[in-house]
Amino acid sequence: MVSPDCELQLALDARRENNLYRQRKILQSAQGAQVQVDGQACIGFSSNDYLGFANHPALIAAFKDASDEYGVGSGASHLVSGHSAIHQALEEELAEFTGRPRALLFSTGYMANVGTIRAFIDSGDLVVQDQLNHASLLDGGFLSRAEFLRYPHQDLPTLDQILSTTDGKRKLLVTDGVFSMDGDLADVPTLVDIADRHDSWLMVDDAHGFGVLGANGRGIAEHFDMSVEQVPVLIGTLGKAFGTFGAFVAGSEALIETLIQFGRTYIYTTALPPAVAAATRVALTLVDSESWRRQKLHHLIARFQAGASQFGIPVLESITPIQPVLIGDDEKVMRISEYLLDKGFWVGAIRPPTVPRGSARLRITLNAEHDESDIDRLLDTLATALRECR
Numbered sequence: 424m425v426s427p428d429c430e431l432q433l434a435l436d437a438r439r440e441n442n443l444y445r446q447r448k449i450l451q452s453a454q455g456a457q458v459q460v461d462g463q464a465c466i467g468f469s470s471n472d473y474l475g476f477a478n479h480p481a482l483i484a485a486f487k488d489a490s491d492e493y494g495v496g497s498g499a500s501h502l503v504s505g506h507s508a509i510h511q512a513l514e515e516e517l518a519e520f521t522g523r524p525r526a527l528l529f530s531t532g533y534m535a536n537v538g539t540i541r542a543f544i545d546s547g548d549l550v551v552q553d554q555l556n557h558a559s560l561l562d563g564g565f566l567s568r569a570e571f572l573r574y575p576h577q578d579l580p581t582l583d584q585i586l587s588t589t590d591g592k593r594k595l596l597v598t599d600g601v602f603s604m605d606g607d608l609a610d611v612p613t614l615v616d617i618a619d620r621h622d623s624w625l626m627v628d629d630a631h632g633f634g635v636l637g638a639n640g641r642g643i644a645e646h647f648d649m650s651v652e653q654v655p656v657l658i659g660t661l662g663k664a665f666g667t668f669g670a671f672v673a674g675s676e677a678l679i680e681t682l683i684q685f686g687r688t689y690i691y692t693t694a695l696p697p698a699v700a701a702a703t704r705v706a707l708t709l710v711d712s713e714s715w716r717r718q719k720l721h722h723l724i725a726r727f728q729a730g731a732s733q734f735g736i737p738v739l740e741s742i743t744p745i746q747p748v749l750i751g752d753d754e755k756v757m758r759i760s761e762y763l764l765d766k767g768f769w770v771g772a773i774r775p776p777t778v779p780r781g782s783a784r785l786r787i788t789l790n791a792e793h794d795e796s797d798i799d800r801l802l803d804t805l806a807t808a809l810r811e812c813r
């Protein structure tokens with residue numbers, strides 16, 4: 424028998440030589456402003472737990488109560504015997520929360536995206552996406568069997584041209600609502616207009632907008648005031664601002680029924696644990712009853728942007744909790760993030776292929792558990808790091 428190890432090792436070595444090797448740090452605490460990483464206490468600036476719900480006492484209590492009643496595993500897929508009353512209640516509440524007729528739970532956002540794209544289009548159809556869409560959307564495009572085209576980030580004239588010169592049977596236009604590595608918003612009103620002119624369906628993945636954007640935290644659709652007719656396919660994840668795990672698709676009755684009947688990543692996988700759904704139900708109510716969290720988050724975002732520009736820190740313009748600082752060089756971004764960790768700040772370093780070559784960056788994420796002083800100290804240390812790590 425030939426072992427695959429030799430060949431695999433070559434690719435691993437190459438990745439290491441290119442400064443692209445990834446290593447996991449070990450978290451020894453719950454998510455929050457204060458975290459324990461690899462034995463060191465630090466301030467966490469790298470989770471997507473924007474509202475501080477992942478370790479919220481009310482979510483924990485709901486999780487425990489539901490486990491007592493329903494156990495820890497769902498036991499089967501939704502269509503077999505895993506669809507509990509808690510899942511059903513959460514789906515109804517998600518529909519109401521998003522202002523859509525119906526919502527459907529998926530086990531992860533990755534699966535929601537791959538399964539939804541695949542369920543809506545087939546060979547002979549066309550799917551068009553922003554080049555910087557989340558990997559799960561891009562993979563959905565590749566797996567769809569349809570023709571798959573990408574346009575440069577936010578280049579809507581090119582998108583318009585692609586849609587006018589191609590003639591798919593069915594056309595699906597797909598975008599991130601908030602781009603996950605850049606923090607900028609898709610120009611949804613213009614996308615709606617383009618989709619409309621070319622008879623294309625529009626699918627928006629609002630993983631980073633729910634709980635954060637809009638006057639009531641209803642996400643990018645609320646931010647731009649977009650109806651279900653304008654954005655017929657809306658995706659949300661539960662593992663970010665909602666603090667738990669899983670995902671959902673919201674839309675019309677026919678759309679949701681199509682996913683239940685034909686969505687392979689919906690049908691052929693085990694349902695989320697009911698306790699996760701129970702905790703998520705509480706998160707939905709806290710978006711309203713603890714709206715101070717969203718307000719505080721936006722205050723911290725504004726403070727970070729203003730401070731960064733004072734210090735001359737090359738932060739991208741962003742009104743979201745995703746605050747990327749462009750570094751460019753893959754090795755340098757690692758040196759800076761190690762420097763920051765050493766000073767007690769845990770900041771994610773993002774390199775290719777997650778972002779385009781030459782655009783390695785720190786991906787700083789803010790959350791409602793941070794204090795102003797956390798932001799100020801991070802900015803101060805970051806300014807020093809940028810001077811010292813050449």
Ligand SMILES: *Cc1c(COP(=O)(O)O)cnc(C)c1O
Pocket residue numbers: 530531532533534536557559599603628629630631660661662669670
């Ligand atoms: C995180 C993310 C996903 C994947 O969601 P999971 O539930 O973590 O699988 C999908 N789309 C976007 C834009 C994301 O940021």
